Amino acid sequence: MTDPTTRRGFFVAAIYGIGAAISAALGLPALAYLLLPPKTRKDDEWVEAGDVTKLAVNSPVELTFRRTRTDGWKVTSEKSTAWAVKQPDGSIVAFGPQCTHLGCAYHWEEGKTDFLCPCHNSVFSIDGKVVSGPAPRPLDRYQTKIDGSKLLLGRLLTSSEIQG
Amino acid sequence: MKRTIADVADWLDHRTGIQTAIRQFLYEEIPASSGWHQIFGSVAVFLFLTQAFTGALLAFNYAPTPGDAYNSLRYILTELTCGRLIRGLHHWGASMMIVVVVLHMVQVFLYGAYKKPREATWMVGVVLLLLTLAYGLTGYLLPWDNRAYWGTVVTTKIAGQAPLLGPYAQRLMGADGGLVGVVTFARFYGLHVLLLPPATLLLIAIHIYLVRKHGVAPQPGDEARPKQQFYPRQVFKDTLAIFAAFAILFTLAVVARVPLEQLADPTDTAYTPRPEWYFLFLFQFLKLFPGALEVIGSVVLPGLAVLAIILVPFLDRTRMIQVTKRTFAGAFVLLAAVAWTGLTAAAVKSTPKQDRALAIDYSAPTDWMQLTPEEMAGVAYFREENCLSCHQVGDHGNKVGPDLTQTSIHKDAAWMIAHFKRPAAMRPGSSMPPIQLADAQLNSLAAFLLKLTPANASALENAPDYAAQGALVYTANKCSGCHTVNGAGTDFGPPLNGLVKRHPRDWIEAHFADPQKLVPTSLMPAYKLPPRDLNNLTSYLLALPE
Numbered sequence: 187m188t189d190p191t192t193r194r195g196f197f198v199a200a201i202y203g204i205g206a207a208i209s210a211a212l213g214l215p216a217l218a219y220l221l222l223p224p225k226t227r228k229d230d231e232w233v234e235a236g237d238v239t240k241l242a243v244n245s246p247v248e249l250t251f252r253r254t255r256t257d258g259w260k261v262t263s264e265k266s267t268a269w270a271v272k273q274p275d276g277s278i279v280a281f282g283p284q285c286t287h288l289g290c291a292y293h294w295e296e297g298k299t300d301f302l303c304p305c306h307n308s309v310f311s312i313d314g315k316v317v318s319g320p321a322p323r324p325l326d327r328y329q330t331k332i333d334g335s336k337l338l339l340g341r342l343l344t345s346s347e348i349q350g
Numbered sequence: 351m352k353r354t355i356a357d358v359a360d361w362l363d364h365r366t367g368i369q370t371a372i373r374q375f376l377y378e379e380i381p382a383s384s385g386w387h388q389i390f391g392s393v394a395v396f397l398f399l400t401q402a403f404t405g406a407l408l409a410f411n412y413a414p415t416p417g418d419a420y421n422s423l424r425y426i427l428t429e430l431t432c433g434r435l436i437r438g439l440h441h442w443g444a445s446m447m448i449v450v451v452v453l454h455m456v457q458v459f460l461y462g463a464y465k466k467p468r469e470a471t472w473m474v475g476v477v478l479l480l481l482t483l484a485y486g487l488t489g490y491l492l493p494w495d496n497r498a499y500w501g502t503v504v505t506t507k508i509a510g511q512a513p514l515l516g517p518y519a520q521r522l523m524g525a526d527g528g529l530v531g532v533v534t535f536a537r538f539y540g541l542h543v544l545l546l547p548p549a550t551l552l553l554i555a556i557h558i559y560l561v562r563k564h565g566v567a568p569q570p571g572d573e574a575r576p577k578q579q580f581y582p583r584q585v586f587k588d589t590l591a592i593f594a595a596f597a598i599l600f601t602l603a604v605v606a607r608v609p610l611e612q613l614a615d616p617t618d619t620a621y622t623p624r625p626e627w628y629f630l631f632l633f634q635f636l637k638l639f640p641g642a643l644e645v646i647g648s649v650v651l652p653g654l655a656v657l658a659i660i661l662v663p664f665l666d667r668t669r670m671i672q673v674t675k676r677t678f679a680g681a682f683v684l685l686a687a688v689a690w691t692g693l694t695a696a697a698v699k700s701t702p703k704q705d706r707a708l709a710i711d712y713s714a715p716t717d718w719m720q721l722t723p724e725e726m727a728g729v730a731y732f733r734e735e736n737c738l739s740c741h742q743v744g745d746h747g748n749k750v751g752p753d754l755t756q757t758s759i760h761k762d763a764a765w766m767i768a769h770f771k772r773p774a775a776m777r778p779g780s781s782m783p784p785i786q787l788a789d790a791q792l793n794s795l796a797a798f799l800l801k802l803t804p805a806n807a808s809a810l811e812n813a814p815d816y817a818a819q820g821a822l823v824y825t826a827n828k829c830s831g832c833h834t835v836n837g838a839g840t841d842f843g844p845p846l847n848g849l850v851k852r853h854p855r856d857w858i859e860a861h862f863a864d865p866q867k868l869v870p871t872s873l874m875p876a877y878k879l880p881p882r883d884l885n886n887l888t889s890y891l892l893a894l895p896e
Contacts, residue, residue: 194582197582197583197585197586198582200586200589200590201582201585201586201589204589204590204592204593205589207593208592208593208596211596211600212400212403212404212439215432215435215436216403216407216432216436218431218432219407219430219431219432219433219435219436220407220410222430222431224425224429224430225428225429225430225431258411258422258425259411259413259418259421259422259424259425260418260421
């Protein structure tokens, strides 16, 4: 028989050790399960948003289109919009429809030639830059591609993502 | 540092008494005879807590309505890291809980630990066993696959047989007239996650309180021996047992795949439902009572048995004796074990091999089901030519050649076929050996490779061999000259998708041998296929989606 105090120490160490091992074996997979993103199943698809020939240079138009969104276990088709501005060189800039401050829908002020958000009065210029108001960054932009006369939109990127 | 911790602990103890309470709990005196035979209660509590934990994790990604339930479970299994592990832990944990709770009860029964003054402890324990079974019964429906649906149809029909109370029991289960649907699902889910867990917690608390109140049951002779403390020796034994149970559970969750069948299909008339293994004995028992007597086997006798178990402390009022001398109790347990094993074995033996279901694993991606036969044949050539020994596809294969899921390397079929024949001619410097296949076969391979993307790569690995081999037979016999599969082919003959719903396997195999015998107006020629080909082709056709 070993010394009772060491034996007691062994019991206690084993209890804590096993407790820690089981907690880790359950806790680590739980963290991975909750924190790691789902395996990507679909590449971002390009969606057709409208006809570029109908756009006039420097005259923003709100285009409405449908895009599919993978939302957890559901793939939904939802209505989406973009503010498209035709550039003098014929290329298209398409802004995401939400103000970069708190996500309200902004609109084009015909008379003032600015984008105005009615929630907290953020104002953006025609190239998406913040003119005034609380908006922290320029308007987000969709990736764009032109196929013949069709405008195709890809992912929505923030200005820092575009530069980076 | 040590001082600060002690100070904080002291402060906390003054305000809450927590340390004193824990000390009282741990340093409780237990009889000298206590030991390994008393570990089961702790293991059961541990398993319950594990079930609660993994259950909550599953609930974070689970939509509790039919249809969505199935899709969200597939999402957990196929798209979330460790999702399969967590479902495995929950599934096997349920089975282990039943085993451990029953072992706990058998131990208490054998030792006669239910005797005065511990009758209430025993009765609460029996209710906890019933709750454990109720988890099994309600949880069985939640994946909402065929197994879940049809199993629950039988459950609710049995509940409906209860004398007088039958219709009410069914209504309570949300299955009026035995019809299982959205209401049943909501009731079962509500029971499983809202009602049963707090009820279990409460009863475990009462159960443990009663154990503490009366002390751990002593054996004759314990009076003369010095008592021991619960901590740390007995806690160590309990912990070691918990560790063993956890090791088994974790291994099962990693190694043994939990099945997921196809989405529940109430119109599937050929499905043979079977209950979970721990209910199989009841299922078999029922067969002993034909016709009008059925209610005796399904409700009356099981009900009386439960009542008898609850009343055990009052049926046996003899004095406590050594466990080794309790021959009657031992014989009773032995008899029950033999009866249970016999009934379960008979039930397993009578379960038909579900060859119709072909063991399609719906817990993994099933994109392969959408391939045309030509593409599917390409999968077979891909495997035969062992392309993975040089190429990477998804997470598998070697990196000698390029990753075949990259769209940048996908040219048109003509280019790919030329490349297969003389790799270096199309891509100078390529060390790939030419593929020795006929043009039609190379065409299949190209068709398959053009379909390959990072998203479906893992799914294509899951294509069962019978499907790939069946598609080879299909393309070799030019079946697409008359039939369509997944939209490819000619609709001269009937489309082959959904065949599983129209004909059984025997019929299909007989039809290949002599179509006109079964369908006199059929224009299909007879196909005398070797047995292996016939088997693969039929399996492949039966696996096609609707």
